[in-house]
Amino acid sequence: MAIYIHQLKYWPSFTWNEQEFISLLSEVRHLQGKLMGKVEGLGFELKDEANLQTLIQDVLQTSAIEGEILNPELVRSSIATRLGLEYSGIETSDRHVDGIVELMLDATQNDNKILTDDRLFGWHAALFPTGRSGLYKIEVANWRSGAMQVVSGGIGREIVHYEAPRSENLAFEMKQFLDWFNSEQNLESVLKAAVAHLWFITIHPFDDGNGRIARAITDMQLSKADGINQRFYSMSTEINKQKNGYYAILERTQKDDLEITEWIIWFLGCLKNSILHSSIIIDKVVNKHNFWVKSAGLINNERQKLMLNKLMENFEGNLTSSKWAKMTKTSPDTALRDITDLVNKGILLKGEAGGRSTNYVLNYTF
Numbered sequence: 001m002a003i004y005i006h007q008l009k010y011w012p013s014f015t016w017n018e019q020e021f022i023s024l025l026s027e028v029r030h031l032q033g034k035l036m037g038k039v040e041g042l043g044f045e046l047k048d049e050a051n052l053q054t055l056i057q058d059v060l061q062t063s064a065i066e067g068e069i070l071n072p073e074l075v076r077s078s079i080a081t082r083l084g085l086e087y088s089g090i091e092t093s094d095r096h097v098d099g100i101v102e103l104m105l106d107a108t109q110n111d112n113k114i115l116t117d118d119r120l121f122g123w124h125a126a127l128f129p130t131g132r133s134g135l136y137k138i139e140v141a142n143w144r145s146g147a148m149q150v151v152s153g154g155i156g157r158e159i160v161h162y163e164a165p166r167s168e169n170l171a172f173e174m175k176q177f178l179d180w181f182n183s184e185q186n187l188e189s190v191l192k193a194a195v196a197h198l199w200f201i202t203i204h205p206f207d208d209g210n211g212r213i214a215r216a217i218t219d220m221q222l223s224k225a226d227g228i229n230q231r232f233y234s235m236s237t238e239i240n241k242q243k244n245g246y247y248a249i250l251e252r253t254q255k256d257d258l259e260i261t262e263w264i265i266w267f268l269g270c271l272k273n274s275i276l277h278s279s280i281i282i283d284k285v286v287n288k289h290n291f292w293v294k295s296a297g298l299i300n301n302e303r304q305k306l307m308l309n310k311l312m313e314n315f316e317g318n319l320t321s322s323k324w325a326k327m328t329k330t331s332p333d334t335a336l337r338d339i340t341d342l343v344n345k346g347i348l349l350k351g352e353a354g355g356r357s358t359n360y361v362l363n364y365t366f
Helices: 022-040 044-064 072-083 095-108 117-127 167-183 189-203 210-226 235-241 243-254 261-298 302-311 321-328 332-344
Strands: 149-152 159-163 348-350 360-362
Touching (some): 022 189, 022 210, 044 072, 044 095, 044 210, 044 261, 072 095, 095 117, 095 210, 117 167, 117 210, 159 243, 167 189, 189 261, 210 235, 235 243, 235 261, 243 261, 302 332, 302 360, 321 332, 332 360
Antiparallel strands (some): 348 360
């Protein structure tokens, strides 16, 4: 029978060898500083847009890690509405999307970085507004009352990867964790994010949603480390890219001892990559801004504005006149006139394929 770290005598007294990651930690802190410096030069409007784009990715990716694919347009609309930003797009909302958005915004945009039972229960209720996880009814806004195992494999071939602390110990376990999170001042703030993530995920206090809440706690602590409530890099995006490695390192760490150097090195490497990749979002935001400064006077209608914005963000597949008509809720003839106008102005280029396969791309040299 496996022994897990929460069953060890000195749990939760984690230890690590700082010499093994001190240079990596210094590099991460340097990259954070460079990023914050770059962001400061953007101005308020572009900072808000970069923050919005990062939050959209964070919400989409933290859900994707759990195998849940959210509608990007609904996520964008929900975040923009709650941040008071202008958004012209679909107006419909989804309680589930709104819930994960509210959780992430409370964790990162709120000045209050104190964690309490009640705050975590609120996050959990936001994640599961119907009281169900898929088809199954779960305990919402309370610590679980039953056993918790992380299991894979089909019926009769189950593999137990992890078994969490017993439910009767959860009130004590969470009090220890929350007291530490709210009072620990001596630990370097990025290292604190790494320890907090591992500690919470090890306790696994809820019936479901533990991973998403652990990543929200991580983002909350990282926003403290950055000294700013806005987000400009997404740990969840990087974790999703390395999902198999993420689960593997968690399983190894939880079956080992309380020396967690390997976990911290993995966490810092993931954080480093997420900061490096933040330039993609920021460059997109700046390019989009420069495009509109140059071409705003050439756009004839809101349909063109809507579709050009989509092309500069995360447009899937090729742009065709039929796709334009469907997305703007207009006729094929009107869609073709809109597109032809932009082609004549040099804003769109016609792709190489012809006939029914005719498609169009944004002219990035415009």
